Amino acid sequence: MNITKVISILGSIALARIFLLLVSISLFVGSVFYNLNSEVFVPLNTLSLLEWLQTYGQNNLAYTWWFYLFIVFMFLLGMNTFFCTLDRTWIILSRYNKLKKDNLVLLLLSPHIMHFSFIILLLGYFMLYSFGINSYNNILRKDCPVTIHETDIKISLLKFSATPYKSRLYEGLNGKFIDPRIDLEISEGDTMERKVFGLNNPVYFRGYSIHLNDFTPKSGRSMSREISVNLTIRKNAGIPLFIMGIILFITGTFLYIIYNFKNTQRGDR
Amino acid sequence: MRGNISLLFLAGSVICSLSFLVSFIRSGRVRNYIFAGGVLCTSVSCIIKIILNWPLVTLFQESYLISAACGIISIYMIFFTGFERVTLLLTGLTASVSLFSAFFPADIYVSFIKTNTIFAHIFSVFSSGARAAYMVSFVLALYGVFGKNEESFKSNLLRFNTNLIIAGFAMQCIGMFSGAMWSFVGWGNPVQWQSHIFLAMAGVWFYYSWYLHLKIGRKTENSKLFKAALLGGLLTILFTYIPDTGKFAIPGGM
Secondary structure, eight states: OOHHHHHHHHTOHHHHHHHHHHHHHHHHHHHHHHHHOGGGTGGGGTSOHHHHIIIIIHHTHHHHHHHHHHHHHHHHHHHHHHHHHHHHHHHHHHTHHHHHHTTOHHHHHHHHHHHHHHHHHHHHHHHHHHSSEEEEEEEEETTBOEEOTTSOOEEEEEEEEOOBOOOSSOGGGTTBBSSOEEEEEEEETTEEEEEEEBTTBOEEETTEEEEEEEEEOOBTTOSOOOOEEEEEEEEOTHHHHHHHHHHHHHHHHHHHHHHHHHHHHTTOO | OHHHHHHHHHHHHHHHHHHHHHHHHOOSHHHHHHHHHHHHHHHHHHHHHHHHHTTSOOTTOHHHHHHHHHHHHHHHHHHHSSOGGGHHHHHHHHHHHHHHHHHSOOTTSOOOGGGOSHHHHHHHHHHHHHHHHHHHHHHHHHHHHHOOOOHHHHHHHHHHHHHHHHHHHHHHHHHHHHHHHHHHHHHSOSOOOOOHHHHHHHHHHHHHHHHHHHHHSTTOOHHHHHHHHHHHHHHHIIIIIGGGOOSOOOGGGO
């Protein structure tokens, strides 16, 4: 059997259908087990995949067995997608000149753009859960800067400002700060940068992303007037990969919709 | 104000149910316009809630959005395509989903401030639109599997159904990726293990990926595709719609 034949079998649609269905079933089963004991899964927000598998995963197999199967199925699906994309993209590109005349190259490639970005997304998730620096609950106060672990990067709080919110729907939200503006000074050696950040508005420095997790005072009426900011600090190569995968996948999806629309117009099923 | 919004939604649900009942007596324009009026009420109620709570997202508003989106898709099918025959099922679906959402509300919690981002809004609206598309595809598949119709009608219905699923899939992609972006900017992690619905939504996404791969195979029979869409819709309702509703309550605190 030659290599082309092997790639063709490994990347076959029949295998893709089997793996997609298995992944889907494992996720539905997972949602049931998550509902039965969510406390086992919540630590996945902070632990790495390997740490979680060795601790919570192993100690609660009655609830987590599906997750191990899910990982295996996802790996198989990822491999199948890789070979499928390799095989079909090669076929399309080898007919490039003929397809170019009908403006079909990009449209025919659209499912494979989605496949390719799916692989990038999988890699992104894998890196996100396996490597990188994740530091939680870094409390920053005016007189108490935060230093990122094993670096000289120092984060200082300069200013906190916020306008009380007036809700038209929930009285309980009146007076709360929903959009605080926090001025930071981030320094490393002689380099110093001033940055503004807030909720859902992280700052980036030397590959680190710094997120606002929580803050006080929460409202203008707060008893505590001391300004305190809780930071989540992350550095992970999976994040740019993940974002790239998202952009590519959406592009592929829209190209596929156009392709399908053109097909429908031609009267194909 | 929240009570009035709930009452407007309830009024819309009741009008949709009325149009469903009218279908048994007479079909045609009158029934269609009553239905459109009901969908207008449910949709306006959702829009008012979004505007009044802006820039925050109302928690668990998805069941209302799904009802309104089911109605909008149904109106498109009734008024702009030649699928008059499925109107009874479409009005029935919209009426039952709207009534269920009205009497089993989950939006009793105050919005939390991290919903203050456009990503949260896109996530909420698009993931609801996707679920609505899958639920409408469920009733179309129901008709395709059990209805006694000529083959050409079934082929047209299947083509429309597949396009609806593709549209739902695209909306789900946008919703899911927006959710991931929200999770990243808010918590520093593109995945939040907070609710079992997120796993079920991923399950639905992979299920419809399977459906689309099934569709690629030219040998797949129409009846098999209808059955697959039927099962997909059922899974969507059981795993992603019902868990987004709450306990029984009288709308508007009547």
